[in-house]
Amino acid sequence: MSLDSELCEIKHLKAGMELSDAELVALVRESHIKRAKSRAMWYLSRGDMAKQTLFDKLRRSFPDYAAKVAADRAEELGYINDEAYAKRRLQRIIDEKKVSVRMAKQLLRQEGIDPDLVDDAAEGLWYDASALWDAVSVLESPAEKVIQKVHTPHMGREFEIMMRAMSR
Numbered sequence: 001m002s003l004d005s006e007l008c009e010i011k012h013l014k015a016g017m018e019l020s021d022a023e024l025v026a027l028v029r030e031s032h033i034k035r036a037k038s039r040a041m042w043y044l045s046r047g048d049m050a051k052q053t054l055f056d057k058l059r060r061s062f063p064d065y066a067a068k069v070a071a072d073r074a075e076e077l078g079y080i081n082d083e084a085y086a087k088r089r090l091q092r093i094i095d096e097k098k099v100s101v102r103m104a105k106q107l108l109r110q111e112g113i114d115p116d117l118v119d120d121a122a123e124g125l126w127y128d129a130s131a132l133w134d135a136v137s138v139l140e141s142p143a144e145k146v147i148q149k150v151h152t153p154h155m156g157r158e159f160e161i162m163m164r165a166m167s168r
Helices: 005-010 021-046 051-059 064-076 082-097 101-110 115-122 129-140 158-166
Strands: none
């Protein structure tokens, strides 16, 4: 068991000082929370993440109560916004991994983001124009009167692109 050194200074604790069990438990609890908050800020300085992801990372080093308090405080201060994160992350997954919206939504849910937030984030999401226009140009190509499928296997979104192109 260890206590945060700054907390010891604030509480005027000295080596050899006698504390009751209740006082010691309260100090350890306060120390865990203080250190978890500090670690949360460190994680968030490294990159954007969902509240659940932050909580899971903090739980590896701290008790659940400290991880929860730290994650809640980060959200309260506006350092975490799961709704905005879901929108950014969803678009990033689609752009970088070249997957369909449905697959990107599934990946976000696996990251621990609330399914309702994921669905809201995906609402009105458009695909990148280059893939859509490629599909349209293939449809309008005079050499290709009948097309069974727009083949973009690395993108995993053949059907959705085809439907957008056909509705044009």
